[in-house]
Structure formats: C-alpha cells, structure tokens
Amino acid sequence: MTPTSSLLAxxxxxxxxRASINLGNPILAYQGDDGRARGVSVDLAGEVARLLGVELELVVVDAAGKSVDVVASDQADIGFFAIDPVRGANIAFSAAYVLIEGCYLVKEHSxxxxxxxxxxAVNRVVVGKGSAYDLFLTRxxxxxxxxxSPTSPTVVDTFLQLSAEVAAGVKQQLEAGAxxxxxxxxxDGHFMVIQQAMGTPKSRGEEAAAFLGSFVERMKASGFVADALARHRIEGASVAPAAA
Structure with a gap:
C-alpha cells in the first residue's frame, strides 16, 4: 500500500x-449539522488521502449521475459508485465494499x-435520473x-406529484419517505442488490486502479468499513465479501 512517486503523479x-461525494445516497454520505459532507464515503476518502500523504478536497454533488460525470471527466480523482457496465466505460472500479438493497415503493392501496x-404496461416507475437503479431498470x-426524478432523494415526492404507480430506489430512502x-x-424483498465500489478514471492507468482495489480490500478486512457504517448509524447496508 506504499504509494510510489509515479502513482502520486x-x-x-x-x-x-479530489474525491467526488454524492449526497444523493444517504447510506454513504449526508450533510452534517455543520453543513459539511459526512459519511462512510467521506471517511474512506480521508483514509486514501492519509495513505497518499496529500490533502483531501471534496467535490460534493447531489446525484449519482453527476458524480460519474465528475470522475469520468477527470474533475475528481476518485468517486463512490454502484458498479454498472455503462459507467465502466470510463471508470475503473474496485470490488464492492458495501452492498445496498434496491426496493420498490407503492401507495398503501395499490x-x-x-x-x-x-x-x-399499466405501471409507471419513478427512479432517480442516472442512478444505478435507473441504469438497471432501463435494461x-x-x-x-x-x-x-432529478435526483434519488426526490423520487418519492416526484412519484406522488406524477401520481405514478411505483417508486424505486435505496430501501432506506424510500422508507424515510413513507x-x-x-x-x-x-x-417485500428487493429487485436488486447494489454493489457499491470506489472508482477512478481509467485514464489514470492500471497502477492507480490496482492501488484503489487493494485499498478497498484492506478497508473491508480491517473492519474500517464496518466501523464506519456503525459510526454513522447506517442500517440496511452490509460489508461486501472479500474479492475473489
């Protein structure tokens, strides 16, 4: 895990x-009472910066699609995303560090x-634009x-405004809306399980991708991810198993 000079460059x-932080997924990041971004992804970004011996700069966005765009366009060095083949065109993913359930929400008398x-055909499903759920359900x-809806946090409100039949997204976010x-x-149950990973632009090369992959495995094995989930009182997410 010791960074080389070429890796740092x-x-x-x-x-x-520069770490892209998506506040649209409350399991991984949220705005604290002081207005600053906090959460599991912020903690992981801070640990990467510490290992590299550099200062951390947060690039905060409110939607997954925006976070993907920021990293894919080299405006950030790392990000936190659900693994998806569409996103993989420009981003090198680590293995998953957290697993999150994607669920459906309906009206009580549906x-x-x-x-x-x-x-x-009679159903309209509302989902956050560009989210992993959007990409999955589109396929x-x-x-x-x-x-x-514009972002994942607005899914339930958009669902009601449009009088749609179904809302789809992060289980905890839908529960909060309900x-x-x-x-x-x-x-009951889920329609998908999100594999949440870290990513870096593919343009950074194999050494950067390998470093990030090793970092994630170390954070899972050491208990760092589990401790972060507990510290931020996150329920409904589990630490992903070690990569094969």
Missing amino acids: TFTPTGRL PIRANEEVDQ TLQQAQILR RRLGGLRLL
Whole structure:
C-alpha cells in the first residue's frame, strides 16, 4: 500500500486528492449539522488521502449521475459508485465494499403486492435520473414505463406529484419517505442488490486502479468499513465479501 512517486503523479495531478461525494445516497454520505459532507464515503476518502500523504478536497454533488460525470471527466480523482457496465466505460472500479438493497415503493392501496408484478404496461416507475437503479431498470423492465426524478432523494415526492404507480430506489430512502408522508408501503424483498465500489478514471492507468482495489480490500478486512457504517448509524447496508 506504499504509494510510489509515479502513482502520486497520476493519481493526484493537482497535488490533492479530489474525491467526488454524492449526497444523493444517504447510506454513504449526508450533510452534517455543520453543513459539511459526512459519511462512510467521506471517511474512506480521508483514509486514501492519509495513505497518499496529500490533502483531501471534496467535490460534493447531489446525484449519482453527476458524480460519474465528475470522475469520468477527470474533475475528481476518485468517486463512490454502484458498479454498472455503462459507467465502466470510463471508470475503473474496485470490488464492492458495501452492498445496498434496491426496493420498490407503492401507495398503501395499490394492487401491486410483489416485485414480479411491477413490470406491466399499466405501471409507471419513478427512479432517480442516472442512478444505478435507473441504469438497471432501463435494461430489465420490458413493459413498465420509467419516469425520472432529478435526483434519488426526490423520487418519492416526484412519484406522488406524477401520481405514478411505483417508486424505486435505496430501501432506506424510500422508507424515510413513507414515514414522512404516510399512506405508502414497500414491497417485500428487493429487485436488486447494489454493489457499491470506489472508482477512478481509467485514464489514470492500471497502477492507480490496482492501488484503489487493494485499498478497498484492506478497508473491508480491517473492519474500517464496518466501523464506519456503525459510526454513522447506517442500517440496511452490509460489508461486501472479500474479492475473489
């Protein structure tokens, strides 16, 4: 894990570690009472900066798609994303460090009772634009229509504003919306499990990608990720298993 001079030059071209932090996923990052970004991803970014011996600079965004764009365009050196083949065109991913459930939300009196009933032509599914759920459902839903809210945190409100049949996203985010607004329920189980990973622009080369991959495995094995989840009182997410 000792960084070489060549790694530092390619990994931190500005002399700082610029980390893209997405506040749209509350399991990984959120705005603290002091207005600063906090969370598991922020803690991991700080540890990478410490190992590299450089200052950390946070590039804070409010949606997953924006975070992808920031890293893919070299405006940040690392980011935190759900692994997806579309995103993999320009970003080199580590193995997953956290697993997160993607679930469906419906109105209390909806006739939909199971995940398998969602993909019907009469249903409109609201999802955060550019999120992992958007990418996954775009590939897998054959009949239901997909509607997109600006960000993942606005999914439940958009779902109600459009009077749609289904909302899709992070389980904890949907649960919070249901508690806040009432008259809503989650379908049992999940429609996907998100593999949340770290990533760096592919243009940084294999050494940078390998360093980030080794870092993630070390953070899982050492208990750092588990401790961060507990410290930030995150429920519903689990530490991913070691990479094969």
